[in-house]
Amino acid sequence: MESITFGVLTISDTCYHEPAKDRSGPRLMALIAESFDNSQVIAAVLPDERDLIQRELRKWIDRDDVRVIITTGGTGFAPRDVTPEATKPLLDKDCNQLTLAIALTSLKKTKFAALSRGVCGIAGNTLVLNFPGSEKAVVECFEAVRELLPHALHLIGNNVALVARTHAEVQGTAQSEAAVPSPVKRDHVCPHKTGAGDDIDRNSPFPMVPVHQALDTILSVVQRSNASKQQMDQLRSPVNIPPFRASIKDGYAMKSTGFSGTKRVVDCIAAGDKVNEHPLQEDECFKINTGAPVPTHADCVVQVEDTRLLQRDKYGEESLVDILVEPKAGLDIRPIGHDMRKGDKVFPAADYSPVVYKSLLASVGLQQQQRKPKVGIISTGSELLAPHQPAVAGKIYDSNTTMLEELLLYFGFDCTQKLVLGDDLATIRSTLSTLFDTVDFVICSGGVSMGDKDYIKPVLEELKFELHFGRVNMKPGKPMTFASRGNKYFFGLPGNPVSAFVTFHLFALPALRWADGWERVKCPLPIINISLLNDAIDLDSRPEYMRASVTSINGKLYARINGNQISSRLQSIVGADVLIHLPGRTAEKPQAHAGETYKASVLRYDFISHYE
Ligand SMILES: Nc1nc2c(c(=O)[nH]1)N[C@H]1C(S)=C(S)[C@@H](COP(=O)(O)OP(=O)(O)OC[C@H]3O[C@@H](n4cnc5c(N)ncnc54)[C@H](O)[C@@H]3O)O[C@H]1N2
Ligand code: MOO
Ligand SMILES: [Mg+2]
Numbered sequence: 001m002e003s004i005t006f007g008v009l010t011i012s013d014t015c016y017h018e019p020a021k022d023r024s025g026p027r028l029m030a031l032i033a034e035s036f037d038n039s040q041v042i043a044a045v046l047p048d049e050r051d052l053i054q055r056e057l058r059k060w061i062d063r064d065d066v067r068v069i070i071t072t073g074g075t076g077f078a079p080r081d082v083t084p085e086a087t088k089p090l091l092d093k094d095c096n097q098l099t100l101a102i103a104l105t106s107l108k109k110t111k112f113a114a115l116s117r118g119v120c121g122i123a124g125n126t127l128v129l130n131f132p133g134s135e136k137a138v139v140e141c142f143e144a145v146r147e148l149l150p151h152a153l154h155l156i157g158n159n160v161a162l163v164a165r166t167h168a169e170v171q172g173t174a175q176s177e178a179a180v181p182s183p184v185k186r187d188h189v190c191p192h193k194t195g196a197g198d199d200i201d202r203n204s205p206f207p208m209v210p211v212h213q214a215l216d217t218i219l220s221v222v223q224r225s226n227a228s229k230q231q232m233d234q235l236r237s238p239v240n241i242p243p244f245r246a247s248i249k250d251g252y253a254m255k256s257t258g259f260s261g262t263k264r265v266v267d268c269i270a271a272g273d274k275v276n277e278h279p280l281q282e283d284e285c286f287k288i289n290t291g292a293p294v295p296t297h298a299d300c301v302v303q304v305e306d307t308r309l310l311q312r313d314k315y316g317e318e319s320l321v322d323i324l325v326e327p328k329a330g331l332d333i334r335p336i337g338h339d340m341r342k343g344d345k346v347f348p349a350a351d352y353s354p355v356v357y358k359s360l361l362a363s364v365g366l367q368q369q370q371r372k373p374k375v376g377i378i379s380t381g382s383e384l385l386a387p388h389q390p391a392v393a394g395k396i397y398d399s400n401t402t403m404l405e406e407l408l409l410y411f412g413f414d415c416t417q418k419l420v421l422g423d424d425l426a427t428i429r430s431t432l433s434t435l436f437d438t439v440d441f442v443i444c445s446g447g448v449s450m451g452d453k454d455y456i457k458p459v460l461e462e463l464k465f466e467l468h469f470g471r472v473n474m475k476p477g478k479p480m481t482f483a484s485r486g487n488k489y490f491f492g493l494p495g496n497p498v499s500a501f502v503t504f505h506l507f508a509l510p511a512l513r514w515a516d517g518w519e520r521v522k523c524p525l526p527i528i529n530i531s532l533l534n535d536a537i538d539l540d541s542r543p544e545y546m547r548a549s550v551t552s553i554n555g556k557l558y559a560r561i562n563g564n565q566i567s568s569r570l571q572s573i574v575g576a577d578v579l580i581h582l583p584g585r586t587a588e589k590p591q592a593h594a595g596e597t598y599k600a601s602v603l604r605y606d607f608i609s610h611y612e
Contacts, residue, residue, distance in 0.1 A: 004036075004039055004040070004065065004066075004067045004068070004153070005039070005040040005041065005042055005063070005065040005066045005067065005424075006032045006036075006039055006040070006041045006042070006066070006067070006068045006069070006070065007041075007042050007043075007044075007060040007066045007068070007069040007070070008025050008028045008029050008032070008041055008042070008043040008044075008069075008070055008072070009025075009043070009044055009045075009046065009053070009056060009057070009060075009069060009070070009071045009072070010022045010024060010025035010043070010044070010045040010046070010071075010072055010073055010133075011045075011046050011047075011048055011053055011071055011072065011073040011074040011083050011133075012045070012047070012048065012073040012074065012133055013047045013048050013080065015045050015073070016045050016046060016047040017047075019045055019417075019418055019419055019420070020386075020418060022045055023135045024072040024073065024131075024133060024134065024135045024137075024138045025043055025045060025072060026043075026385070026386050026389055027135050027138060027139065027389070028070055028072060028131075028138050028142065029041045029043055030385070030389055030390065030392050030395075031138075031139065031142045031146075032142075033392050033393075033394065033395065034392050034393070035142075035146055036149075040065070040382060040422070040424075041382065041422055042060070042066070042422050042424035042426065042427050043421070043422055043424075043427065044056060044427055044430070044431075048073075048074050048080040048081065048082055048083075049082075050082040050085055050086045051086075053071070053074070053082070053083060053086035053087075054086045054089070054090065056430070057069060057071075057086065057087065057090055057123075057128065058090060059426055059430070060126070060426070061090060061123045061124050061126045061128070062124070063426065064125075066126055067125060067126055067127065067153055067156075068126065068127045068128075068129070068149060068153070069126055069127070069128045069129070070129045070131055070138075070142075071083050071087070071118075071128070071129070071130050071131065072131045072132065072133055072137075072138050073132070073133030074086075074130075074133065075116045075117050075118035075130050075131070075132050075133070076115060076116060076117070076132070076133075077115055077117070081117070083118070083130050084117045084118060084119045084130055087119055087121070087128055087130055088119055088121070090123045090128070091119070091121030091122065091123050091128065092121070092122055092123055092124065093121055093122040094119070094120075094121045095120040095121050095122060095127070096120075098120040098129070098145065098148070098152075099118065099119055099120045101144055101145070101148070102118070102120070102129070102131075102141050102144045102145065103116070104144075105140060105141070105143065105144035106132075106137065106140055106141060106144070109140055113132075113137075116132045116137075117130075118130030118131060118132065122156055125156055125157055126156075127149070127152055127153065127156060129141070129145065202450075204450060204470065204471055205470075206457075206467075206469065206470030206471040206481075207469075207471065208471045208472060208473035208478065208542075209469045209471070209472055209473065210472075210473050211472055211473065211474050211506065211543060214469055214472045214480065214482065214507060215506065215507060215510060215524065217468050217469060217482065218468070218482055218507055218510065218511050218514075219510065219511065219514050219520065219523065221468060221482075221484050221489070222484070222489055222511045222514050222515050223487050223515065224514050224515060224517060225371075225373075225515055225516065225517050226517050227371045227517065228350070228352060228357075228370065228371055228372075228516055228517045229350045229517040231371065232346070232347035232350045232351070232357070233345070233347070233350070235345065235346045235347060235361075235366075236343050236344065236345060236346065237340050237341065237342055237343065237344045237345075237346050237364045238342065238364055238365065238366070239340075239342055239364050239365060240336050240337035240340065240341055240342045241337065241338075241339040241340040241363065241364070242334050242336060242337075242338065242339065243336065244275055244293040244294075244336060245275075245293065245294040245333050245334065245335055245336060246291055246292070246293065246294065246333070246334040246338075247269075247288045247289065247290055247291065247292050247293075247294050247301045247332060247333060247334075248290060248301065248332040248333065248334055249290055249301055249303040249304075249332045250288070250289050250290050250303065250304050251287075251288060251301050251302050251303040251304045251305075251306070251307065251332065252265070252285040252286065252287055252288065252301065252302050252304070252307060252321060252323065253269065253285060253286045253288045253294050253295055253298035253300070253301050254280065254282075254284070254285035254286070254298050254300060254301075254302065254323070254327055255280055255281075255282050255297065255298060255299060255300075255327075256299050256300045256327040256328055256329040256330075256331070257282055258281075258282030258283060258284075258285075258327065259282075259323075259326065259327070260323045260324060260325055260326050260327065261283075261322065261323060262283070262310060262320060262321070262322050262323075263283055263284060263285040263320070263321055263322075263323055264283060264284050264285070264319065264320060265284075265285060265286070265287050265317075265318045265319055265320065265321055266278065266280070266284050266285070266286060267286055267287070268286065268287040268288070268289075268317075269286050269287070269288045269289065269292045269293065269294075269295065270289050270292055271289050271290070271291035271292045272292070273292060273293060274293065275293040275294075275295065275296055276293075276295035276296065277295070277296050277297075278295060278296075278297065279297055280295060280297040280298055285298075285302075285321065285323070286298065287318060288301060294333050299329045299330065299333070300327045300328060300329055300330060300331035300332065300333065301331060301332040301333055302323050302325060302327055302331065302332075303332060306323070306324050306325040307321050307322060307323055307324055308321065308322040308324060309321055309322075310322050340363075340364070346360050346361070346364055347360060350517065352412070352513070352516055352517065352518055353412060354370055354412045355412075357370050358370065372412075372413055372414065372516060373413065373440045373441050373512055373515045373516060374416050374438065374439040374440050374441070375408060375413055375414070375415050375416060375439055375440070375441045375442075375443060375512065376415065376416060376417035376418070376419065376435050376438070376439035376441070376442045376443070377401055377404045377405060377408075377415050377417070377418045377419070377442075377443050377444075378418075378419045378420075378421060378431065378435070378442060378443075378444040378445070379398050379400045379401045379404075379419075379420045379421070379444075379445050379446060380420075380421045380422075380423060380428065380444065380445065380446035380447040380455075380456070380495070381396075381398070381420075381422070381423060381446045381447070381495060382422040382423045382424070382453075383395050383396050384396065384397070384398040384420055384422075385397050385398065386398060386420065387399075387402065398420055399497050399570055400445040400446070400493075400495070400497055400500050401418055401420060403497065403500065403501060403570075404443055404445065404493075404500065404504060405418060407501075407504055407505075407509075408443075408512075410604075411509055411512070411513075413512050413516075416438065416439055417435065417438060417439055419431060419435070423447060423453035423454075423455065424455075425455045425458075425459070428447070428455045428456065428459050429455075429459050429462065429463070432459055432460070432463055432490075433463055436485070436488040440487065440488060440489065440515070441488075441489050441490075441491070441508075441511070441512060441515070442488075442489070442490045442491065443491045443493065443504065443508050444456060444490065444491065444492050444493065445493045445494070445495050445500040446493075446494070446495030447492070447495065448470070448479040448480070448481045448492040448493075448494060448495075449478075449479040449494065449495075450479075456481060456492045457470055457481060457492070460481075460483045460490060460492075463485070464485060465483040465484060465485045465490060466483060466484055466485065467481065467482075467483045468482045468483060468484065469481065469482055472503075473542055473543065473584070474502075474506075474542055474543055474544070474545065475540045475542040475543070475544040475545070475567070476494065476496060476498050476499035476502050476503075476544075476545070476565075476567030477493075477494055477499045477502050477503040477506070477545070477567075478494065478499075478542065479492075479494045479499075480492065480493060480494060480499075480503045480507060482507065489511065489515075491503075491504075491507060491508045491511070493507075493508070494567070496567035496568050497567075497568065497570040498547070498565075498566075498567040498568065498569060498570060498572055498573065499567040501570075501573055502545050502567075502579060505525055505579065505601065505603060506524070506525075506545070506579075506601070509523075509524075509525070510523035510524045510525075511523075524601070525579075525601040525602055525603065526601070526602045527599050527600065527601055527602070528557060528578070528599070528600055528602060529557075529597050529598070529599060529600070530548075530550065530557045530558065530559045530578065530580065530597065530598060530599075530600040531556065531557065531558045531559070531595060531596070531597050532558075532559055532561075532580070532592055532593070532594055532595065532596050532597075532598060533551070533558045533559060533560045533594055534560060534561045534592075534594060535593055535594035536591050536592075536593060537561065537582065537591060537592040537593075538585075538590065538591055539582055539583065539584065539585035539586075539589065539590060539591060539592060540582075540584065540585060541584055541585050542584055543581065543582065543583055543584045544565070544582045544584075545579040545580070545581060545582075545601070546561050546562075546565050546579065546580045546582055547561070547562045547565065547572045547573055547576035547578075547579060547580075548560055548561045548562060548576065548577065548578055548579075548580050548600070549562060549575040549576065549577050549578075549609040549610070550577040550578055550600075550607055550608050550609055550610075551608070551609065551610040551611070551612060552608045552610070552611050552612070553612045554612075557608070559577075559578060559580050559598075559600060561580070562574065562575055562576055575609060576603055577602070577603060577604065577606075577607035577608065577609055578600035578601060578602055578603055578607060579600060579601040579603060580598050580599075580600045581598055581599045581600060581601070582598060
């Protein structure tokens, strides 16, 4: 049976800027998926802008496959609520009774439902329903129309049946397929014909490029910004560190000409006190704390361990102390500007770590945002559920969005936009045509292999991106795709979570570092030599990057592979300290053996899990 497509359009300024806040859209998608067997859902999030809403509605209405559009949000009385105004001009016929049915259902729940202005109507062969924005309201409104939709669509035409799945039907008494008109079988259109062979040639037109060549291509295309480096080169310190002569120890400040022996303690100086100008006699001293300003007339500090307390006054304060060592001028004092002089370069060399950058700036009293490339993350897949959503048959939880965002943060980059898109050509096209207005890099996962819903490559080509490569000779990560348009860069990571993990580390991360101004040698993960602990590992035809944990035995490093390496098994990154670079299989060498040495990319700074 031909599947029909629902359009779910979330209309909300807030959700547009922070997609993770959109709960109503994903909830509607889940309700549709669990209610209608043969449905697909496309989704998008828009701000409360009438022309943007209208443009998207019109695009969806013009599509043959989209038969129902449900908008959520923007139906209230607030000034920015314009969904009904955007919808009405597109409708050929009003469906006032449907609007009434929704209103009556909602009013039974709350009288405030009267403050919703949503409309329903037919545009072409598409039924359009405006729901309010709250998750609770969309559940109620959806309940009000769920049973009506199959018949409504039947009446609208094209004789498309929408099988509403009820409990009974799921119990196996579902109506037989024969009762439903069987659609014309559509041939599989492989978007990846090589064009080399004849029409049945269904291989990818993209050659599998070697990993090193893929990285070289990326770093030759991505423009290296020297903004950060310039910022660090030019920054001069506005202050001295320390700004006063500072004691390095807890002890006693005195004149070095006063020799060792008994001294009267005239006062105590704590860190944070002002510089004490008291004219000091040679048989006097100040008790002083580390970091406190050394008094003007003292020129050395003797640490408390090199003294003996002789007497306390009637208030219990130290009054007489015996200095046991010969005081030397300058002893345990940091002169003004000792660590950094006013006008000195704050950064003796460029260092892109946010920890280094921000703390050094703070040390000279500055706070400024580090300029980093702007990155957006896209996860594609109609099967995806957001982690907080209830499970739905046929769906899986989206782990890539979380993983990629955490990886960016771990490596000192941040993600300015996160989007999850169904396998829908129009949505992917509209997203890729606008997202680059606000980001420089898009790291996308999914939709780059051989499926007829793998729209990423075709859309990139349509949007005039240059596809530098569309497959890499590696495992996992084969369909890795890299494209650019001017100074905008698109990384199409494979959807398999581990493939996305590995290709992020080997390609996207070095590109971001390069764009940030890093030295070429530091862009890829550090490489070490490691000895394999596992024996008789079958080599794949492609070079493979296996996840392994590291053991240090008498200072030598060994790697133990983390279980099943299939690229869908995210658990293989648990305990993964390194990616072992295993060569592709040859007739001479079909296996890797224990004790052999291989290169390995270090995944994290704490990369040694065991010491023996
Ligand atoms: N006929 C062929 N099919 C496939 C080939 C091939 O050469 N010929 N390559 C396989 C390889 S290798 C990989 S890797 C995958 C990559 O496919 P896509 O990049 O198109 O990814 P999807 O098909 O969208 O998804 C793959 C897999 O991963 C799951 N997935 C996707 N996104 C997420 C996410 N955000 N969180 C969790 N899991 C995700 C998805 O459900 C699929 O199971 O193609 C092979 N096919
Ligand atoms: O390349 Mo895929 O990532 O092997 O599964
Ligand atoms: Mg695919």
